[in-house]
Amino acid sequence: MPLNYIEPYPQNHTYINNTNTTLQDFPNMLEPNRAICLKFQEVVYKIKLEGKKCKEKTILNGVSGIVRPGEILAMLGPSGSGKTTLLSALGGRLGGKLLSGKITYNSKPFSGSVKRRTGFVPQDDILYPHLTVFETLLFTALLRLPSTLAHEIKVSQVERVIAELGLIRVRNSIIGGPLVRGISGGEKKRVSIGQEMLINPSLMLLDEPTSGLDSTTALRIMTTLKSVAETGRTVVTTIHQPSSRLYHMFNKVVLLSEGRPIYYGAGSSALEYFSSIGFSTSLTINPADLLLDLASGIGPESKHAMEQGDNMEQEKKQVKEALICAYEKNISISLKSELCNPETCDFNKDASITPSREREGEWCTSWWHQFKVLLQRGMKERRFEAFNRLRIFQVLSVATLGGLLWWHTPESHIQDRVALIFFFSVFWGFYPLYNAVFTFPQERRMLIKERTSGMYKLSSYFLARTIGDLPLELALPTAFVFIIYWMGGLKPNPITFILSLIVVLYNVLVAQSLGLAIGAILMDIKPATTLASVTTLVFLIAGGYYVQQIPPFIVWLKYLSYSYYCYKLLLGVQYQENDTYPCLKMGKWEWCKVVDVPAVRSMGLNNLWIDVCVLGLMLVGYRIMAYLALQRLRIR
Structure with a gap:
């Protein structure tokens, strides 16, 4: 049988759904390339x-x-x-x-x-805690097996590895982690080995595959590796103290x-x-x-x-x-x-010739396929974390409390209305930033492991990871604005409301971009959060509300603050230059111009499109910085 022979997908194939299924039910679908x-x-x-x-x-x-x-x-x-x-x-x-x-x-x-x-199994099991055993292996197969294979064959290969490693019982159990109960340590080790066995590698390298396992489990894993070697693979392993x-x-x-x-x-x-x-x-x-x-x-x-x-x-x-x-x-x-x-x-010169048409540097799957699989995997992994009750309660409670504090603010209390507008820019300038800071440092080990194995391009991962966060990043601020805008008594104009919502969402994307950049550059949660705290504090002070007349030698600082541009855009959406409001002068009510209010006059209501463009440059620039920072990770 030639080394690149792929058996046809069996017509009577059934997926594993009980513990009585055996390895013989899933014939090997792949052969090593060489x-x-x-x-x-x-x-x-x-x-x-x-x-x-x-x-x-x-x-x-x-x-x-x-x-x-x-x-x-x-x-x-x-x-x-x-x-x-x-x-x-x-x-x-x-x-x-x-x-x-x-x-x-x-x-x-x-x-x-x-x-x-080459299959490389590190000593530590680097796995996503919220994915099941089957999902973990399936996503690995979709990324590592060539796109020329049918989806059914990839699924069958996953089922075969599950059976071969004795993981049928925990097939639909989540992996688990420090705060999530899941499968045992020995089962995690077998899943890690299974991820590499999916591609039927010609060379398998394993770092302490029996570390922390009982003697029976260790013997089972080594027996599996022995059978892998007997099929013509080359196996190299480190081991500390074998029986x-x-x-x-x-x-x-x-x-x-x-x-x-x-x-x-x-x-x-x-x-x-x-x-x-x-x-x-x-x-x-x-x-x-x-x-x-x-x-x-x-x-x-x-x-x-x-x-x-x-x-x-x-x-x-x-x-x-x-x-x-x-x-x-x-x-x-x-x-x-x-x-x-x-x-x-x-040895067998015919076997040492690569039979496939694989060219040097060519990926097994297309960029679009990688993006779709990574996006689906990311959303499955973070489905519990993203929409957890605590985060939803946090945002909704702040919105409700803010709406009560600014309850139907009358037009004459323009200072309070301006403060509410500034609160929009501040809260949704800092909240998404702090969440985004953790994104890449938490996935650093996984990113290095998978990219070292040549599973996907960095660009497909980057876009899938950032786009996968958008549902939560945009859903919560939308709910926030819906609650506090109408409770606060801002201008009851549907167009004004929609424009205010768009500005807030725009600001969220910019803040998220800065958080991603900080996390990617430092790749360590503690210094990243420290830098994020200092940055947000400076942006808060220079946002144009607290200090309206900044000294000339440091006035450039406010132009670096995205909160400043968001605040100005929200003011521009809410008020026009000719708008007036009722004010009390000399004991009499009169109509005063909004632009005469110091907080508004210092910001101005002109050149709003310039502010939109500046925020756009920040959004793109910060994300490019994050992408370039990720490229510095040592990948071979």
Whole structure:
């Protein structure tokens, strides 16, 4: 069967609706595009130390190895030994001058096509808490599987993965999070693995897939990975302390100690190798336990010294040096010759040819498809958060209270009416800004994870994320204006009311844009909220109501405030230059001009179209700033 063969969609296919459904009911709809032979030679990675000029710390130091299709390579070592860093380097997620060495995929460097055939499962489960298991996998399939496949085939692939990972029971359960009860930790890990298995990747990289899981669940996951490898995939995983049952599933093992390799070879040969260099034990133990002890500098005979309280640091250093020297002498030379042999990856040449017409840099799905899927996913995820009762109560209660305070304000009380108009611009200049500040910092990890996997373009995500927030952002201010406008006794003219509503909604979009920009630039909630507080306070003071005669040397500040333009537009909609109001002069009621009121005169009622254009520039400019800031996120 050719590698790009896709089985036809079964006519008698039924979706999973009970726990009796088995994996055989869902045949594999996809085959990997091509097998991948992974080589890495003398990989070195350094980081610059903060606060120290020209100081670097070596995280990886000369790590080499090879993994062929059908094999599982396990990276072992104590915490801080460089396992995750090496896995990230193999997945093309490290770059720059600080990474050196040679990493090839079928003798070629990392590329976009390799990225799309690579499944990377991080240690932390980065999932949307309010989506169900099925929804999570379905949206991933719609984004990652090529658009040439029918929707039914994508759904069938999701059902197959659910069955294969034993997630049928929780198929319709939400993922859950810190404040939302959902599925268990082991089930979340299986969902994360399932997201990568959907594309039937040629290369799977997993960071601690069994971390925090019980032994039965861990064995089930490793059995699944073993079956994945047996179908011709290449599997690389980091694992901290595997049980003996898991250890014997590994075809090859790389043992790291402080970033340096001290063993590379078959997992079954590790004990024999260390025994040959003088590190043998008479006890029947889990091989992984001995390997981790040695990587930490603890030899089989060192435990007695530990109990006696002798000086261990010097002995650990000697053990590590002995292991490194033995590696260079017994393993490194033969490994280098194996890596330099061009026939090392000479497996089934027909399988190494990409059968599809995929071109370098071409996306699996169109921009419009990505936008629609992301918009639908975003609205499903935020359907509980967006229209929650607390936010609705907050806005409606403020509108009702404000309407009662300004209840049917008479025309003669023009100062109170002007204050109400300013309240419109202030409340709907700050409320949407603070909500928007949290948007991108909260989704930072998800954005990095998905864009690193090549799931979608940044522009499709950006537009889908911002447009998906519009229903709430525009519905609440509309309800607010409907309540307080008529209760406050403003001009009872339908056209004036509609224009006032449009100005408020316009102001909401501008404020939201600034909030998105602040959040995207800082990508940290605490400093973002601090900057937003300072900005809104300055805009409030310079909005034209509190300080009507700003000193010339700082008058430019008010032109940066969108509240100033919204306030002026609302005044322009509510009043005309020739409008009058009843005023009391010398004990007599007279008709006075509105433009003579100091609060109105300082703002002016002319050149309103200029103010509309300025707000338009702010709206577009802030969103462009947010988009450019998101592009700075490190994506490979």
